[in-house]
Amino acid sequence: MKPNEHYMDYTGSSVYCQSQIEQVFEELRGAMFGNPHSANPSSSMTGDRVEEVRDLVLRYFNADPAEYQVVFTRSATGALKLVGETFPWSRASTFAYLRENHNSVLGMREYALEAGGAFKAVNETFVEHWAQLEGESGPIYNLFAFPAEDNFAGACVKYPLRWIQQVKAKSTDAAQWRVLVDAAAYVPTQPLDLREVAPDFVALSFYKMFGYPTGLGALIVRVDAAEILKKLFWGGGAVSLATSSADFHVLKCRPADKLEDGTVNFLDIVSLKHGFGMIEKLGGIRAIQAHVASLTEYLYERMSNLRHSNGKPMLQIFGKHHFANSRQVQGGILNFEVLRPDGSVFSYKTFEREAAGAGFHVRTGAECNPGACYNYLGVTEKEVESLAGKKEGCHDDVEFITWVEVPLGSVRASLGYMSTWEDAYALVNFIEGNYKDRSK
Structure with a gap:
């Protein structure tokens, strides 16, 4: 500046530091990166680097790799959109969310409405009471979304992360409640430990954490939650088999693979380690x-x-x-x-x-x-x-x-x-x- x-x-965007960017370009100068969907040397190396960063993200948030996976998206908004368009909404579904959510969370309600479901905007007092009530019945999936910290005032912020377990405890065999946490405004300055709390979905943006790269976010998703998502569109990289003349395709098994369409933003993904490294250098x-x-x-x-x-x-x-x-x-x-x-x-x-x-x-x-x-x-x-x-x-x-x-x-x-x-x-x-x- x-x-x-x-x-x-x-809260709009963090700032990158000079040493971070120098390390990014030093890595780009020192290696040949290629499309990870191939098996040649540059592609294999790139695929390995991408997987290393997935593991790094999980370690940073203390997430058990047996329970969580990292799905790279174009932004936190992209992560929210992915959940909205793949969640198994039905006519009996309810999308409940805190009023103090970002517009990108509010926009998810359109998917619930399209499926014939309902939405409910609630305040903090309502959630405290509602989370204590008995679970509903019926063969439905419901979703509750709230920000770990709201992006307007930083107030009504750090909503009780205990809500995650309280809301999920409302689930029955026939009716499940899943919980989404918008962590985009929270994780740049606060620790999030996914062994202490267990949301089904966490949306975040990396440029809000350390300034660079832009256009890259992530959905950290529980493996059991990923299994209920219903994907409609599929692209290259997400399928293991497909035919052109018949309606036949087989999605890849791993959530991170089947939920990422096309080639991931591999050059920006590999640069993330330098952002996380900068955080560690600061203590x-x-x-x-x-x-x-x-x-x-x-x-x-x-x-x-x-x-x-x-x-x-x-x-x-x-x-x-x-x-x-x-x-x-x-x-x-x-x-x-x-x-x-x-x-x-x-x-x-x-x-x-x-x-x-x-x-x-x-x-x-x-x-x-x-x-x-x-x-x-x-x-x-x-x-x-x-x-x-x-x-x-x-x-x-x-x-x-x-x-x-x-x-x-x-x-x-x-x-x-x-x-x-x-x-x-x-x-x-x-x-x-x-x-x-x-x-x-």
């Missing part, structure tokens, strides 16, 4: 966790105490920062609105533009998490629906429900392994220096 710039969008994920938690606590303490001259707060901060156990329930995100001296909300788009001019890399809008965003901001679903045809996305000109002046987004500053105390100081000073007592 340029001098005096402050990157604070780690491991627990060192990153402690660093980010300390910065987050400092930022919240400073930002929550910013005041206009009339004594009113300059910011409204969302999340669970104020909880006594904030390190257990709050991630490395400061999501906030800038307030005028009269308490009204300052334009988040104006803030983004001015912050960018001062060298700050933050994100504004709903952060692809309408459930969390509109809940915090007090926007109703009817009000959102009224904007159909008017609002195109986070960066259009619609930022308020004009008749009530309720904002449709906020400012998100998110921290990561490369965040510094200087970044934190600079953000606080920028806000105080530019927005104290400012009305326009």
Whole structure:
């Protein structure tokens, strides 16, 4: 980055380091890689390297290779889409999910609806009660999805991973509940141990962990859960036998093989080991966790105490920062609105533009998490629906429900392994220096 710039969008994408990229290209210069579907020397070597990385991913998350497999996808969204399109939905199925999920989880409901099933958006209180109830009956498969950490405020975050076992315990011989965890916002700064918790599906993105490569994610899937997935489309690499004139094909047996269509992104896959290696050089994920938690606590303490001259707060901060156990329930995100001296909300788009001019890399809008965003901001679903045809996305000109002046987004500053105390100081000073007592 340029001098005096402050990157604070780690939930959007992490940042790669120079040594990591140098190691990637050193490996590419030192070996000939080929399509792993062949058996020639370059192909065989490439296939071996890909399998080594699969094993590395499992070890990193302490997953038993007898119980879990790694399926490479184009992104965390690709992993979620894969589950959505292959899950055995039926007319009796229910897709239950926490409201504070990313749009990519919400989009999975279309597959349930297409099969005649139902969906149910629930809050944290409902899940706590519902998980204790007896299981349902009937020959059905159901799915419950929640984020290990939501990407909007880092709040309502680190949802109890005990939910995984509680929901799965609702299963009966005739009706099964499977659990999907969206870990994309969680694993860049938090440890996930798949021997302690046992979700059926985990979706993640590698560039959110260590910046490079982009366009590569993974679905970590339990072997017994992979067995219930029903694949429709199949491509090269996923089948062991097929004919062109008859409707005949045989999918490969291993979940990782039959769920990956075509040639995997092998050059990017082999580069992952250098990202994981960089994490270890920094002391491991627990060192990153402690660093980010300390910065987050400092930022919240400073930002929550910013005041206009009339004594009113300059910011409204969302999340669970104020909880006594904030390190257990709050991630490395400061999501906030800038307030005028009269308490009204300052334009988040104006803030983004001015912050960018001062060298700050933050994100504004709903952060692809309408459930969390509109809940915090007090926007109703009817009000959102009224904007159909008017609002195109986070960066259009619609930022308020004009008749009530309720904002449709906020400012998100998110921290990561490369965040510094200087970044934190600079953000606080920028806000105080530019927005104290400012009305326009």
